[in-house]
Amino acid sequence: MKKGDHLFLVDGSGFIFRAFHALPPLTRKSDGLPVGAVSGFCNMLWKLLTDARDTSVGVTPTHFAVIFDYSAKTFRKDIYDAYKANRQAPPEELIPQFGLIREATRAFNLPCIETEGFEADDIIATYARQAEAIGADVTVVSSDKDLMQLVTPMVHMYDSMKDKQIGIPDVIEKWGVPPEKMIDLQALVGDSVDNVPGIPGIGPKTAAQLLEEFGDLDTLLARAGEIKQVKRRENIVANADQARLSRQLVSLRTDVPLDLALHALVLEPQNGPKLIAFLKAMEFTTLTRRVAAACDCNAEEIEPAVLKIEWGERARGPDLDAGVPAKAPIDTGEAAAEAPASLPKAAIAKGVGAATPAELAQARIEVFAKAKLDPSCYVTVRDVEVLDDWIRAAQETGLVGFDTETTSLDPMQAELVGFSLAIADNTDNPTGLAVRAAYVPLIHKTGVGDLLGGGLAENQIPTSEALARLKPLLEDPSVLKVAQNLKFDYLVMKRHGITVESYDDTMLMSYVLEAGKANHGMDALSERWLNHKPIAFKDVAGSGKSGVTFDYVDIDKATAYAAEDADVTLRLWMVLKPQLAAMGLTTVYERLERPLVEVLARMEERGITIDRQILSRLSGELAQKAAAFEDEIYQLAGEKFTIGSPKQLGDILFGKMGLPGGAKTKTGQWSTSASVLEDLAATGHELPRKIVDWRQLTKLKSTYTDALPGYVHPETKRVHTCYSLASTTTGRLSSSEPNLQNIPVRTAEGRKIRTAFISTPGHKLVSADYSQIELRVLAHVADIPQLRQAFSDGIDIHAMTASEMFGVPVEGMPSEVRRRAKAINFGIIYGISAFGLANQLGIERSEAGDYIKRYFERFPGIRDYMESTKSFARENGYVETIFGRRAHYPEIKSSNPSVRAFNERASINAPIQGSAADIIRRAMVKMEHALAKAGLSARMLLQVHDELIFEVEDEEIERTLPVIISTMEQAAMPAIAMKVPLKVDARAAGNWDEAH
DNA sequence: CCCCAACCGTA
């Protein structure tokens, strides 16, 4: 083990206890063996591992062990005979399960650890301290208070049931004392379960208060006479020895002799067949299926393991006997799962046998690049009977390509014109591959361009009837719907009362596989993977002035176009899906992409209310102010001109008036950017300042106050933005029509626009934003001790940076010093260059270079991170977020130095920006469930990169804020245990400006 | 009618 590794220590006994009590008491397998606890244990372990392991980045976890209690006889019994004396023997049906659970642990390919004479907690403590000393991070999977004394900046606990990480602040919040005082607190309070005496009459609150006052237990006992409360004083004086004994009992030993050294706990890859063999023997069908899917194993080909433990055979649990774990080897069934030596390509493409995922993916690529599309398999469906045939076929296959045709690209406005279905009859046979597709026209019109036209074309199924047939198919969880950019179709169908369930989205699959490398539009994907150029929309519906909406397209032409789209989508799915598995990107797709489809669809559907009166008043004010500036500008320029034309403005400023030009644009024009004009203004010229101010006013007016009201939906009266899931390289979302991710906030004038975003009556808007999330991610990925410490302590991070760099104390620091450090911190995230930093700070490039040098001297880990990221990008052509999302930079090796440098900066930025994006994506996916579970009705409306905006009923606000905050702060767990805490601030108000 | 450059709003 080395610095930066991450050790997971699972409190196995705690897991058993929870699994046993969380599940129906008497779950038995067919021969009567009780296995409820084993089942719960396996499910919990599987969840923990799949959440944590598949991230492929190696941040979390590198080492893993499950720790068990060995027996009731421990050193504590020698110290205090009554220790755990009132503990009852475990329930009878739990007894045979102890051994099975150890078997389960080994089937999961994990070390299973217990040591005679010690409790699991002592072993955990010993490993944790050893790992910490090396500089590795530790996550103790348990919520037991007895383990909280172990928490440090390097050691966290994780409550897997509540999906919550426990760090120093959480311990303080729960117990009122920091982790290092937990021992003293427990010594005072005692523990009735373990029969630790403590001091009578002292509970957690009193104990925390006393420790706060006296510092520690010894001081308290020595100065007990000073305590004012008589009864309390007497109790403490009388029971001082008992408290000291209790302290001995609750102190965890960190010197347990260990059979397995730390390095032996390294996390091995999952052995699918071995685990499946065990699970089949236990008859856990659901989990078997899940594991088989995740490991790409065919469970049917794996024989159940032969268990050597049967009901009654092992009559004593570890608390009663010597705790000898069952040694019986498990028949892993590995032989059965081995792939045949070689398979013909065709057979592999069929998915026959156990070809590797990579082979399957490659075979699919080759097959589909050659397979021709066959338009003769496309039909128009004009009656219900035929539609029913198609739906039945889809139900039988369990897989259907789906696409809607509408009158608009805006899903909130779009009218459903028709839909298409594609069915693959012979999916996996490359020679007999056959996809057929149907277009179901619903409201196509006749007589394009005809004054009398617009009547419904004949022989179309009425929309309501067709949708009544379609609904059960789309809502059937056992039929996978495959679409391209499903969010659109999902919303269109939702507006017709249909909620699509079980789906895949080929656009998102492509995005996960090739973000930064390719365009994820259907036409491009089709050309890339199918060697087929689909019919262009404009060849069917025209474009521009001669363009028509799809309902005016001739039904035959519409069928050719729409059926092809469904066909292409289904084929793309067959090509892309296996690639996800082959590249190890299934988890990214399934956790960070696919679930967001419906989350975002709901947010878009909800929309947000804007107050048009406020905006129109603002527009008036802005127009007046701008007009005043225009007069002054013409006066100063000596003529009228188009102020908004950079070309004309340049001629005035740098030609006519002869001002010194600054930067040039890439076309060779003098730049008139704000920074150039600011510089000119600083040298005493009046005009440039007025231009800057005029630009600000006209920008606010044209982009916001004038434009936003045009986006108010005629029926909902709200504004419905459209989020794009697949348009950034880093994993961020983007928002458009309107873009609600760039509503002004920096200037007072701009903020007025935010006051127009309001809540509905009886509600408030809640804005919750991550504080410094990108710097925290940087502290995590680059593992910088000072940054981690500062974030753990809640210190002002820019001031800390300044203090480290310039040796200035944080107290009374000049704001300019802090400003510079802040610019450097941002610069680091952006892949700093001396040029850029100099620009930002308005200093010489050499001085900026000195700052950077000094920064790297103070934080050498940052330089290491940047260098290793660059070389990773050069070697692989992509970089990864902490959750394994990839961002590709194909030009990173460009021979053009500026192109190369740009790609290097972008690849330094992408893991930081992208990890933060992944975190908030996770928060969004978890949020709806978290709110529902708490019985809250808050509705998530908007996302602005590090901020979520909700609409919350007035009476629920107090209860809602903690749920939102906790869900966001814990969003990385359990996949990644962040080395720095995430912090979220949230406020409620009647409008967005005040809530932010 | 379409596209690009310049500029500027956000994180």
Added chain:
DNA sequence: GTACGGTTGGGGG
């Protein structure tokens, strides 16, 4: 220095 989307002006078809 990163990542976006929208508006305007202006050139070319």
